[in-house]
Amino acid sequence: MGTPESRKSSSGKGSVLLALRFYTRELTRLKWWTVPAMLLPALGNIGIFYIVPLIVAKLVGRISGESDGGLGPMLPYVLGFAGVLLFAEALWRVGLHCLNRLDALGIEHLYVIGMDALFAKDAAFFHDNFAGSLTKRVLSFASRFEEFVDTLTFSVMGKFVPLVFASVVLWTYEPLLVVGLLTMIAVTALCVRPLIRRRQALVDQREEAIARVSGHVADSLMNMDTVRSFAAEEREAAEHRSRVAESRRLTLRSWDYGNLRIDTLIAPMSVLTNVLGLVLALSLGAGEHGVEAVVVAFTYYSNATRIMFEFNQIYRRLESSMTEAAQFTELLLTPPTVRDPETPEPLLSDGADVRFEQVTFAHAGAKPLFEGLELAVPSGAKVGFVGRSGGGKTTLTRLLLRMTDIDGGRITIGGQDISRLRQAELRSLIAYVPQDPAMFHRTLRENIAFARPDATDAEIRRAAEAAHVTEFVDTLPEGFDTMVGERGVKLSGGQRQRVALARAILRDAPILLLDEATSALDSESEILVQDALWRLMDGRTALVVAHRLSTVATMDRLVVLDSGRIVEQGTHHELLAAEGAYAKLWQHQSGGFLDDTAATADQM
Numbered sequence: 001m002g003t004p005e006s007r008k009s010s011s012g013k014g015s016v017l018l019a020l021r022f023y024t025r026e027l028t029r030l031k032w033w034t035v036p037a038m039l040l041p042a043l044g045n046i047g048i049f050y051i052v053p054l055i056v057a058k059l060v061g062r063i064s065g066e067s068d069g070g071l072g073p074m075l076p077y078v079l080g081f082a083g084v085l086l087f088a089e090a091l092w093r094v095g096l097h098c099l100n101r102l103d104a105l106g107i108e109h110l111y112v113i114g115m116d117a118l119f120a121k122d123a124a125f126f127h128d129n130f131a132g133s134l135t136k137r138v139l140s141f142a143s144r145f146e147e148f149v150d151t152l153t154f155s156v157m158g159k160f161v162p163l164v165f166a167s168v169v170l171w172t173y174e175p176l177l178v179v180g181l182l183t184m185i186a187v188t189a190l191c192v193r194p195l196i197r198r199r200q201a202l203v204d205q206r207e208e209a210i211a212r213v214s215g216h217v218a219d220s221l222m223n224m225d226t227v228r229s230f231a232a233e234e235r236e237a238a239e240h241r242s243r244v245a246e247s248r249r250l251t252l253r254s255w256d257y258g259n260l261r262i263d264t265l266i267a268p269m270s271v272l273t274n275v276l277g278l279v280l281a282l283s284l285g286a287g288e289h290g291v292e293a294v295v296v297a298f299t300y301y302s303n304a305t306r307i308m309f310e311f312n313q314i315y316r317r318l319e320s321s322m323t324e325a326a327q328f329t330e331l332l333l334t335p336p337t338v339r340d341p342e343t344p345e346p347l348l349s350d351g352a353d354v355r356f357e358q359v360t361f362a363h364a365g366a367k368p369l370f371e372g373l374e375l376a377v378p379s380g381a382k383v384g385f386v387g388r389s390g391g392g393k394t395t396l397t398r399l400l401l402r403m404t405d406i407d408g409g410r411i412t413i414g415g416q417d418i419s420r421l422r423q424a425e426l427r428s429l430i431a432y433v434p435q436d437p438a439m440f441h442r443t444l445r446e447n448i449a450f451a452r453p454d455a456t457d458a459e460i461r462r463a464a465e466a467a468h469v470t471e472f473v474d475t476l477p478e479g480f481d482t483m484v485g486e487r488g489v490k491l492s493g494g495q496r497q498r499v500a501l502a503r504a505i506l507r508d509a510p511i512l513l514l515d516e517a518t519s520a521l522d523s524e525s526e527i528l529v530q531d532a533l534w535r536l537m538d539g540r541t542a543l544v545v546a547h548r549l550s551t552v553a554t555m556d557r558l559v560v561l562d563s564g565r566i567v568e569q570g571t572h573h574e575l576l577a578a579e580g581a582y583a584k585l586w587q588h589q590s591g592g593f594l595d596d597t598a599a600t601a602d603q604m
Helices: 004-029 031-065 072-119 123-127 131-173 175-222 224-229 233-284 290-309 311-332 393-400 423-427 444-449 457-466 493-507 523-537 572-578 581-587
Strands: 354-361 370-377 382-386 408-413 430-433 511-515 541-545 557-562 565-570
Touching (some): 004 031, 031 072, 031 290, 131 290, 131 311, 175 233, 224 233, 233 290, 382 393, 444 457, 557 581
Parallel strands (some): 511 541
16 A cells, blocks of 8 residues: 555656646647747757857867968858857747747646646535635646746757757767766766655645645635634734745755755766866867867867756756646546546436435445435426435435435436436536525626526526516616625625526526525515525426425425435425424424524535
């Protein structure tokens, strides 16, 4: 099995490799931009740093060999010098033009890939991760592509391709020059390699600390009203300072390791390489090439050792971009638990009868909630689900929506097993209103039309009128164009639920799924909305979860759940006459609410 540390290390390596695979895939996909973007600046560098010194060396050799030749014989060298610089500059301009498009197109595609990957995750994934941390990760996954590509272009291709050219030129003077240069570079790389592995572990710790900071910031900002209501600003600020300090400590540790260990090793190796180059160059001074060989050898060695000096910076930039990208790809190593079937069945009809057949389900790490659950809801029936908190009412709605999957048995709609359908097609059959409806930080019109983006303004207004949304919308200066704030913070709880109901009305789906959909409404609003709901339920299959028993008293059938078991079924009057669990719940009502003060919150 391995230790937790070894498993984490393995996961880290796997996420880095996966990130690298995504990035190289983009380079291949955009090859018509990649090749010129990476090659042309490298060719420009050859001109500037290697051909120009070669011209100068030949010019110096010509001058040293002639006592008086005038300017005329030197003119071709001067013109060649200027021509090479101008041509190199042109190569750079064209290369940068291609690089800009490579960066922009790659980032655009990676943004899309990142969001598509998150959309494929199941609901439990988002319950286990901070929204702020996920935002940072997916944005970094795309944006760090630019740094990765630019580093490859300028610091890797831009330096190592010219090194090949330099080796060829040096070989023409003396093969020993090439052997000495490449040997020193190889020895330096071998010495640095184990230090790089240690630094990678430090960088992983640094990035995890940064992710914790961003997650805490997002968590605090999204819950600012709660922070203020409990006068917890200083406590949250202290927690933030603590996390930032830890991030700073781990960041400095990774930076210092590179500076004090890696750079400290590279520096003397670079100096030794330059000394070797100088010695070899001087030894060539007495040969047939004379001063020209000395200038070329010393200049080329100096340029090559600059690569060694910059090795740590090059590695740090690549490491930083890949590590941040890997923070996102690490999330992809664990596949979603709820997935579309490989060969989904087509949706055969708009059948609206719902059946739970021998359904077994348990929350992670808990004992089974449902064991062999049997329940049939005929098409067009209106069924209410009641019972104390924790009985499994909300879990039924989540299982029907496939927010999570059952462990055994099957659930069917219109006779089709919902696990054999594409999730999008399944949910197209259902209009869902949760207990705490989420609002987008968009206009009221956009929030209602989210159920059907192609709806006309007239259709949106009719749905809003049916849910009594217009009663407060028409009093707003901007009407339906009013922004609701993050998660609908500018609306009251009752207003948010009315907007959610309008969204369900506009959805016009054959199955209506309500989970405490009127719990945040006052009594007057509830009477109005109940009337709208009954019109909406007409001809549709309705499954309604409620703690407020008056909400479901007139349903065709009531199902009483207790600890995952159906303990009673029947109409309101039949269950009262039976004097069982439902009758006791009804007796304990106070003002139409279930006396649940001793029960835990319904998370299932």
